[in-house]
Amino acid sequence: MPKKIAVLPGDGIGPEIVAEALKVLSFINADMGLGLSFETALVGGAAYDAFGTPLPQQTLNLCKNADAVLLGAVGGPKWEPLAHAVRPERGLLGIRSELNLFSNLRPAILYPQLVHASTLKPEVVSGLDLMIVRELTGGIYFGQPRGIHIAESGEKVGANTEIYSESEIRRIAHSAFRIAQKRHKRLCSVDKANVLEVTELWRNVMTEVGKDYPDVELSHMYVDNAAMQLVRAPKQFDVIVTTNMFGDILSDVAAMLTGSIGMLPSASLDANAKGMYEPIHGSAPDIAGQGIANPLATILSVAMMLRYTFNQPEAAERIEAAVNAALDSNVRTADIYSDGMTQVSTSGMGDAVLKALQG
Numbered sequence: 001m002p003k004k005i006a007v008l009p010g011d012g013i014g015p016e017i018v019a020e021a022l023k024v025l026s027f028i029n030a031d032m033g034l035g036l037s038f039e040t041a042l043v044g045g046a047a048y049d050a051f052g053t054p055l056p057q058q059t060l061n062l063c064k065n066a067d068a069v070l071l072g073a074v075g076g077p078k079w080e081p082l083a084h085a086v087r088p089e090r091g092l093l094g095i096r097s098e099l100n101l102f103s104n105l106r107p108a109i110l111y112p113q114l115v116h117a118s119t120l121k122p123e124v125v126s127g128l129d130l131m132i133v134r135e136l137t138g139g140i141y142f143g144q145p146r147g148i149h150i151a152e153s154g155e156k157v158g159a160n161t162e163i164y165s166e167s168e169i170r171r172i173a174h175s176a177f178r179i180a181q182k183r184h185k186r187l188c189s190v191d192k193a194n195v196l197e198v199t200e201l202w203r204n205v206m207t208e209v210g211k212d213y214p215d216v217e218l219s220h221m222y223v224d225n226a227a228m229q230l231v232r233a234p235k236q237f238d239v240i241v242t243t244n245m246f247g248d249i250l251s252d253v254a255a256m257l258t259g260s261i262g263m264l265p266s267a268s269l270d271a272n273a274k275g276m277y278e279p280i281h282g283s284a285p286d287i288a289g290q291g292i293a294n295p296l297a298t299i300l301s302v303a304m305m306l307r308y309t310f311n312q313p314e315a316a317e318r319i320e321a322a323v324n325a326a327l328d329s330n331v332r333t334a335d336i337y338s339d340g341m342t343q344v345s346t347s348g349m350g351d352a353v354l355k356a357l358q359g
């Protein structure tokens with residue numbers, strides 16, 4: 001049975017970076033006889049323009065019937081005036097929710113070649129290797145009630161609800177503890193338990209689940225402190241587990257520690273390791289269409305796909321080694337450029353990774 005991958009390029013730089021990731025994946029597929037097949041569909045603003053919805057039924061069906069989803073990015077100024085229910089971002093959120101992709105892994109690894117691309121001092125970031133485990137299908141992103149309504153006073157009121165059940169917290173806790181067991185066995189749960197009851201429950205459940213993992217050292221940190229600590233001394237962290245919203249914000253902070261948001265891949269997994277793979281960045285409307293976006297986060301997301309969904313660690317390692325070799329050859333997209341390097345386009349970077357793979 002061929003393994004099917006749903007390919008959703010999306011909007012903005014999405015199609016540009018996905019094209020490079022597919023270059024790499026197609027090569028490794030043929031070279032290693034992985035038997036992967038691909039089918040492309042529209043999502044986000046592109047789907048709205050064609051079908052009036054950011055998540056057409058045929059796209060959702062394709063994702064449900066596929067073994068994995070590769071997504072570029074969605075959104076852009078063109079669709080900002082739309083009602084929230086049909087905004088491009090809802091297409092992405094719909095896939096996460098419909099496929100039950102509750103466990104979002106966002107690894108922040110600093111490649112030594114990019115030490116000087118980070119805005120932080122080399123000694124602060126060199127050797128950085130941390131994993132953020134973000135809860136992805138609950139919390140304030142999905143809680144009810146939500147919306148903008150007219151209050152009794154006659155003025156408009158906007159509301160969203162941060163809500164987590166014990167079972168939602170428990171399953172992301174288990175994901176995070178298992179990941180920590182395979183790493184340096186230190187898990188930091190980030191919350192705002194001093195103010196928000198919902199994260200007091202979060203903290204209690206984390207502590208309770210922690211009893212099943214005596215080999216993992218669990219700590220707790222408030223999110224404001226965690227944001228500061230990530231910039232002050234990021235290497236103190238091994239694995240961070242946090243809510244949907246806090247994870248969104250902290251992973252963008254972590255991205256910059258690695259030199260650029262264009263370097264951070266992600267895996268969004270269900271209970272059976274079926275998953276969606278995407279860079280953590282967005283559609284970058286400010287640089288879309290210029291061929292200058294960094295495709296490495298998307299290429300590294302493909303490596304995560306091979307590792308987590310297709311259980312092909314060797315193929316994943318080959319891609320990661322090829323990214324490393326491409327950086328060794330001193331090619332850089334604009335976002336990670338520094339003096340003395342060779343600046344390349346999006347496809348130039350994809351070609352450099354491909355060349356390294358071809359050996």
Ligand code: NAD
Nearest residue numbers: 073074075076262280281282283284285286287293294335
């Ligand atoms: P963004 O991540 O798209 O861009 C932030 C900044 O980082 C921009 O200056 C951009 O040029 C730069 N950047 C991002 N990716 C890059 C890459 N690969 N190479 C080089 N530079 C890169 O965030 P934003 O501007 O806040 O959002 C733009 C749109 O993307 C919005 O519609 C937002 O909702 C959407 N978005 C989508 C996703 C997603 O699809 N997963 C994630 C975040 C934002």
Ligand code: IPM
Nearest residue numbers: 075089092093248280281282
């Ligand atoms: C991300 C993005 C999304 C999120 C948006 C586009 C819905 O910022 O994947 O980090 O907030 O989860």
Ligand code: MN
Nearest residue numbers: 248249252280
């Ligand atoms: Mn984000």
